[in-house]
Amino acid sequence: MANDWAPLTRQERIATLDVLRGLALLGIALMNVEWFSLPLVARVDGIDPAASGIDLWLDAAIYVLVSGKFWVLFSLLFGMGFAVMRARAQAAGRAFVPFYLRRTAGLLAIGLVHACLIWAGDILVSYALAAFVLLACLQRIAPARLWLWGAGLYYSVVVLLGLMALTVALAGGADADPAGQAMQVALRDREVAAYSAGSYAAATLFRIRFLLDSLGDMLFFLPMALGVFLFGAWLVGSGAMSGAGDATAHSRLFRGFVRAAAPAGLALTLAGVAIDPAPDLASDLDAAALLAMTLQAAGAPLLSLGYLGWVVLAMRRDGRWLRMLAPAGRMALSLYLMQSLIGTWVFYGYGLGLWGEVGRGAQVAGVLAVFAAQLVIAHLWMARFRFGPVEWLWRGLSYRALPPLRRPASSPDVIS
Secondary structure: OOOOOOOOOHHHHHHHHHHHHHHHHHHHHHHHHHHOOOOHHHOEOOOOOOOOHHHHHHHHHHHHHOOOOHHHHHHHHHHHHHHHHHHHHHHHOOOOHHHHHHHHHHHHHHHHHHHHHOOOOOOHHHHHHHHHHHHHHHOOOOHHHHHHHHHHHHHHHHHHHHHHHHHHHHOOOOOOOHHHHHHHHHHHHHHHHHHHOOOHHHHHHHHHHHHHHOOOOHHHHHHHHHHHHHHHHHHHHOOOOOOOOOHHHHHHHHHHHHHHHHHHHHHHHHHHHHHOOOOEOOOOOOHHHHHHHHHHHHHHHHHHHHHHHHHHHHHHHOOOOOHHHHHHHHOHHHHHHHHHHHHHHHHOOOOOOOOOOOOHHHHHHHHHHHHHHHHHHHHHHHHHEOOOHHHHHHHHHHHOOOOOOEOOOOOOOOOO
8 A cells, every 4th residue: 555645756746647637537527517418608507496305416516516626626737737748848858839839729629629519618718818828827837826816816706706706695686678578588498409409500500609709608618727736836846746845845736626625625615505506697696696606616626636636545545446537537538529429419309309308317327337337448548559549649739749559468548
């Protein structure tokens, strides 16, 4: 059994990052499955008040423990991956900036294909846009201050949400906007028609419109994503996730994530649920809904750090049962896109057409079945190939040449 206080070796670090990506992939699927059969323009979050029985309990558990937490975990991993690649390029004396710009442009291209042709709930476009800014930040911010800038960027948006809630509360509520409400209802009806019964062409046209209409919303999301990227980069630069520095201090940090950050994040999330279990910003601005969303956003990264710390400590002890997630983590981008293909095929009118007909319990069962199949696929694929298929293409775009795909007889894992 590994020593909790021992530094991470390179292989342990790679395996831990892969496991975390695999876990995040499952969390993202549990969160996204609901939105494959709900209008994205509705902007209603929380626990479905119409649910009952097992559907209600699962909906509540996912909202409290999953929603908003696993995109943060993925973002932490994105920042870590950036820091690892940058350090390797510097150690080898290679130019990093041109490679990184090509890599980020490749991610943006993949995200645009996903958002326009597969599913409008894409996060890759936002990641790519934030990643361009990340490069500029890391060239100007001292490594020891990355965590401070990261937390500041993320929580500046949380504070803004809180101030909006306070303003609305002091004003006694926001004035009704009948024209805006009517426009929102009409847009939601068009989305439901396009996805639930429309052709692939109709759905694609709506996806493109949704992407263009949601560019303004990215002004809120991009600082949050960038902040989490910076914190993830700090975890590597500080040695906590790279095996350098004081191993005892790093272990205490991860234990602090589990014992302090996670309970605080859970408390904030539950407080938000107590104030408004189903915040709805599609209608008039409501102080309770804004405050609930503020608390949810404040608690999300703390719970995510708790999950991160738990996985790191478990992997140091043994983590044998967690390691089965590693192959999925090595091809997480391919599997993420596969989940979108499956989800839209199951729920959209040009597929099985089950929009709005699948309860939360059946959704979760479906996600677990699909993820189990993806684990099998990942184990079989990664035993024969060095990269997932989309990762291979992305790497080719980054290096301007497609690398060998098939795995040699003895080949180490590659950080893509």
